[in-house]
Amino acid sequence: MATLPIESRLDELRGAMSRHTRALLVAAPGAGKTTRVPLVLLDEAWCREGRLLLLEPRRVAARLAAGYMAESLGERVGQTVGYRMRGESRVGPDTRLEVVTQGVLTRMLQEDPLLDGVAGIVFDEFHERSLEADLGLALTLDVQSVRDDLRLLVMSATLDVEALLGVLGSGTPLIESHGRSFPAATRYRALSSSHSSRDETARQQATAVLDALGQADGDALVFLPGVAEILRLARELTNRQPALAVRELHGRLPLEVQRNALRPEADGSRRVVLATAIAESSVTVDGVRIVVDAGQERVPVFQPRSGLTRLETRRVNRASADQRRGRAGRQGPGLCLRLWAEEQPLVPHGEPEILQADLAPLAFELARWGIVEPDALAWVTPPPAGALAAGRGLLQRLGVLDEVYLLTEMGRACVRWPTHPRLAVMLERAGELAARPLACTLVALLEGRELDAEQDLERVLRVCLADPASHRQWQREAQRLARLAGVRLDVGSLAPLGELLALAYPERIAQRLEPGRFRLASGGLATLPETHPLAHAELLVAAELDGQARGAKIYRGAAISRERLEALFAEAREWRASLEWSEEQGRLVGDQVRGVGAVVLERKVMQSLPPEAVREALLEALRRRGELPFDENAVQLRGRVELLSQTFGDAWPDWSMPALLDTLETWLGPHLDGIRGLDAVARLPLGRLLLDCLEWPLRTRLEDLAPERLEVPSGSRLRVDYAPCLEGRPPVLAVKLQEVFGWQSSPRIADGRVGILLHLLSPARRPLQVTGDLASFWANGYPEVRREIRGRYPKHPWPEDPLAAEATARTKRRS
Incomplete structure (x- = not known):
C-alpha cells in the first residue's frame, strides 16, 4: 500500500494530542487524514480506556470511512470500527472507534453531557461549517470545562485557523500536511449567455464534458448545483453517447446506488459521475482524472422575517472550487475544466450555515442544554440575533419554549423525537387526534427523499402506503418513529392530514383569496397553479414554500376544514382587535376578528380603537414598508x-x-x-x-x-457625511481644494482606525478629485489638476507647492 502523506505528520500529531487536550490538523485532500488519523489515535495512552468519535458531515462519508478503516484492520464494520447515524447503527461491544454524523453527536451530548466512556472527538471536514458541526463544537468545548481529560481534534483540508484559535485558545497546536496531489491542468470555458433555457445550458455542458473526455484520460466527475441539473445533463449525455456510463451521485439516492457511483465500471469502460457538492469532500471517487465544474452551488437561506427558507443557486466560492479541482489530481495527472470565465471573481469562502439557516433546531438544543444566553458558549461564529429570535419565537408559538426560552412541558416531551421541533410537536400532539401512525408516516415522508418538487402530498402518501416495499427508506424511518411512539404502523384514514400539518406549521395555515391565491397566517401571500387540486380549497396548510414572502409558491400541503381549525386553535374561537394601515385609504382600519393570525374566519365592526392595537398596527405598517422616515x-x-x-x-x-x-x-x-x-x-x-x-x-x-464636523487647515469646520457608512463605505468630507493646502495626509477618525474619503472641490464647489490618500494626490494628481483648472479660476491660489502654501477659503488678496 502506498504511503499516505499524513504519515509524516503522525508523530507530531501524537505528541500534540498527548500534551494538549485540543489540536488543529490542516491536511490537503488525499492526505489520508480521515481514515489514518483516527486509527493511530486509538493506540494512544489517553484513548486506550475509552472510545473515539469521528464526526463526518454526510451519511455516505460516514459509512465509507467506517468500511475502509474496518477493512484495513481485516475486520467487519461493527467490530473495532463502527458507525452510528440517525435510524442506523453498526456498533458492537468491542467498538472503540465510532464514525458518527454530526447530529448524532449533539444527541449523545444531550443524553450524556459528560460523554462517559468517550476519550476523544475528531471533527472531520470542519471547513464545511454545518450548523450541527458548529453547535457540536460549542457543546464539546463546554463539556471540556468540566472534563479536562477529553481530547478534541478539529481537522479539514482548509480551515479558518485564526477564528478557530479564537475559541480553542491561542496555544492550541497546529499541524499541517500538504497532502499528495498530481498536477491538474486548469482550463476555463464560459458558457454562452445568449441562451437562457435550462435545456440549452445542459446541451452546452454536455459538449464541454465530451470535449474534456477527449482531452484527458480517466473518468470524469461533474459538479452541478442540484438534482434537476443532474437529470437534465444525464439525459443529454445519454442521448449523445448511449454507450457512455453516466452515473448520478446525490443525497436522494439509495446507499447502494451511491456506492456504485464511487466505484469504476467493472468492464473498465469510462464513466461520467454527475454529482452535487456531496462529492466535494470526504469521499473519493475512484478513477477520476477529469473534473468539470459548473461553478454553482445550491444553499438553503432562511429569512427570519418571513420564517421561510429559500433555495438559492450561487456562484461557488473559491475554497470550494479549489477543493473540487483537487479531485482531478488525487490519483494521477488530471484536468479541471471550469465552466466560467477566468476573470470571474469568486468570494474566498462560503458562509457558515449558522448565518443562513433556520435556527429553531439550534434554539431547541440550547434550551435542552439549559442555555438562555448563547454567549455562554464559545462559538466560531455566533448565531445571528435576528435568526435566533425568529427560531425562539416559532418554538414559543408551538408551545415548546416558555417566556425565558427554556423548555416547557411540551418541549420536554418533544425531546424523544429525533427530528425538527416542528415535526416533534406534530408527533407529540398527534395523540390528541388519534393519528400517531399517520404522523409517523407523514414525518418520514417530509424528512425523507420520496418527495419530488410539486408532488401532491396526499397522493404520495397513498402511493407509499400501498407499496411500502418500493419505498424502503421511507418505510424504515416510519417504522423507527412508530417504535419510538409505541404504536403499530397501521394507518387508517388520511383525514387528519391537514390537522397534523397545522400543528407543525401554524403560521402556514392559508386562506383562499381567489383560486390559486392564498393569504398565510403569517401575513404573506402564497400561490398554487389554478389547476392544482388544492387551488380551490377554502383553507389549507402549506408544508413547504419556496421562501418568497410576498408571493411564496406552495409546493405541497393539505386542506383543512374551518371546524377542525377552530377545534385545534383556541385563538380561532376568540374575538380580538385587528387593525392595519390601509395604504389606499391612508388611515387605520379595524375590525374585531377571530381566526389564526392573518387567516380570518369571521369579522365584525369595531366600535373603538384600543391604544395597544393602534400601536401594533402602526409598527407593522412601518415594517411592511421596509424603511423608516428618517430626516x-x-x-x-x-x-x-x-x-x-x-x-x-x-x-x-x-x-x-x-x-x-x-x-x-x-x-x-x-x-x-x-x-x-x-x-x-x-x-x-x-x-x-x-x-x-x-x-x-x-x-x-x-x-x-465620529465627529459631526472636522476643522480643515483653512479654519473652516465642515460637516462629515456619514451616510455612505450605512452601505459599508467610508465617510466623506467635501472640501474646496484651497482649504486643505498644508494638510500632509488624509484625516482619520475613530482613534485613527478609519480614513475619511476626501471629495476635493473647485472654487465653484464642483468635483475635482476623490481620494483617500491625500499625500499621493499632492504628489501625483495635483500637478495635473493645477495645470487644467487654474486658468478657469485665476483669482484663487494654485501654488506649485501646496504643502507649503497657506490654506484659504477666499480668493487671492488684491495687490
Whole structure:
C-alpha cells in the first residue's frame, strides 16, 4: 500500500494530542487524514480506556470511512470500527472507534453531557461549517470545562485557523500536511449567455464534458448545483453517447446506488459521475482524472422575517472550487475544466450555515442544554440575533419554549423525537387526534427523499402506503418513529392530514383569496397553479414554500376544514382587535376578528380603537414598508454609529434598517401614544429617540470617535457625511481644494482606525478629485489638476507647492 502523506505528520500529531487536550490538523485532500488519523489515535495512552468519535458531515462519508478503516484492520464494520447515524447503527461491544454524523453527536451530548466512556472527538471536514458541526463544537468545548481529560481534534483540508484559535485558545497546536496531489491542468470555458433555457445550458455542458473526455484520460466527475441539473445533463449525455456510463451521485439516492457511483465500471469502460457538492469532500471517487465544474452551488437561506427558507443557486466560492479541482489530481495527472470565465471573481469562502439557516433546531438544543444566553458558549461564529429570535419565537408559538426560552412541558416531551421541533410537536400532539401512525408516516415522508418538487402530498402518501416495499427508506424511518411512539404502523384514514400539518406549521395555515391565491397566517401571500387540486380549497396548510414572502409558491400541503381549525386553535374561537394601515385609504382600519393570525374566519365592526392595537398596527405598517422616515440628521447619526459598530464591534448598537425595524417596539413603540397615522410618525424626532437609547458612556464618546464636523487647515469646520457608512463605505468630507493646502495626509477618525474619503472641490464647489490618500494626490494628481483648472479660476491660489502654501477659503488678496 502506498504511503499516505499524513504519515509524516503522525508523530507530531501524537505528541500534540498527548500534551494538549485540543489540536488543529490542516491536511490537503488525499492526505489520508480521515481514515489514518483516527486509527493511530486509538493506540494512544489517553484513548486506550475509552472510545473515539469521528464526526463526518454526510451519511455516505460516514459509512465509507467506517468500511475502509474496518477493512484495513481485516475486520467487519461493527467490530473495532463502527458507525452510528440517525435510524442506523453498526456498533458492537468491542467498538472503540465510532464514525458518527454530526447530529448524532449533539444527541449523545444531550443524553450524556459528560460523554462517559468517550476519550476523544475528531471533527472531520470542519471547513464545511454545518450548523450541527458548529453547535457540536460549542457543546464539546463546554463539556471540556468540566472534563479536562477529553481530547478534541478539529481537522479539514482548509480551515479558518485564526477564528478557530479564537475559541480553542491561542496555544492550541497546529499541524499541517500538504497532502499528495498530481498536477491538474486548469482550463476555463464560459458558457454562452445568449441562451437562457435550462435545456440549452445542459446541451452546452454536455459538449464541454465530451470535449474534456477527449482531452484527458480517466473518468470524469461533474459538479452541478442540484438534482434537476443532474437529470437534465444525464439525459443529454445519454442521448449523445448511449454507450457512455453516466452515473448520478446525490443525497436522494439509495446507499447502494451511491456506492456504485464511487466505484469504476467493472468492464473498465469510462464513466461520467454527475454529482452535487456531496462529492466535494470526504469521499473519493475512484478513477477520476477529469473534473468539470459548473461553478454553482445550491444553499438553503432562511429569512427570519418571513420564517421561510429559500433555495438559492450561487456562484461557488473559491475554497470550494479549489477543493473540487483537487479531485482531478488525487490519483494521477488530471484536468479541471471550469465552466466560467477566468476573470470571474469568486468570494474566498462560503458562509457558515449558522448565518443562513433556520435556527429553531439550534434554539431547541440550547434550551435542552439549559442555555438562555448563547454567549455562554464559545462559538466560531455566533448565531445571528435576528435568526435566533425568529427560531425562539416559532418554538414559543408551538408551545415548546416558555417566556425565558427554556423548555416547557411540551418541549420536554418533544425531546424523544429525533427530528425538527416542528415535526416533534406534530408527533407529540398527534395523540390528541388519534393519528400517531399517520404522523409517523407523514414525518418520514417530509424528512425523507420520496418527495419530488410539486408532488401532491396526499397522493404520495397513498402511493407509499400501498407499496411500502418500493419505498424502503421511507418505510424504515416510519417504522423507527412508530417504535419510538409505541404504536403499530397501521394507518387508517388520511383525514387528519391537514390537522397534523397545522400543528407543525401554524403560521402556514392559508386562506383562499381567489383560486390559486392564498393569504398565510403569517401575513404573506402564497400561490398554487389554478389547476392544482388544492387551488380551490377554502383553507389549507402549506408544508413547504419556496421562501418568497410576498408571493411564496406552495409546493405541497393539505386542506383543512374551518371546524377542525377552530377545534385545534383556541385563538380561532376568540374575538380580538385587528387593525392595519390601509395604504389606499391612508388611515387605520379595524375590525374585531377571530381566526389564526392573518387567516380570518369571521369579522365584525369595531366600535373603538384600543391604544395597544393602534400601536401594533402602526409598527407593522412601518415594517411592511421596509424603511423608516428618517430626516438627514437621523441618517447622519445612524451612519456615525454604524461606522463605530463596524470598527469597534458589539459595544456599539446595530442601527441598520433591518435591525431597527426588528426592534421598533423597544425604541419607537413607547413614543406612539396618541398617534394615529404614519405622517405623524414621520414628524417625530426619530434621531433624538435613537440617541436617547444610546448608553451614556457611548454617547459621550460619539463626538470624539465620529465627529459631526472636522476643522480643515483653512479654519473652516465642515460637516462629515456619514451616510455612505450605512452601505459599508467610508465617510466623506467635501472640501474646496484651497482649504486643505498644508494638510500632509488624509484625516482619520475613530482613534485613527478609519480614513475619511476626501471629495476635493473647485472654487465653484464642483468635483475635482476623490481620494483617500491625500499625500499621493499632492504628489501625483495635483500637478495635473493645477495645470487644467487654474486658468478657469485665476483669482484663487494654485501654488506649485501646496504643502507649503497657506490654506484659504477666499480668493487671492488684491495687490
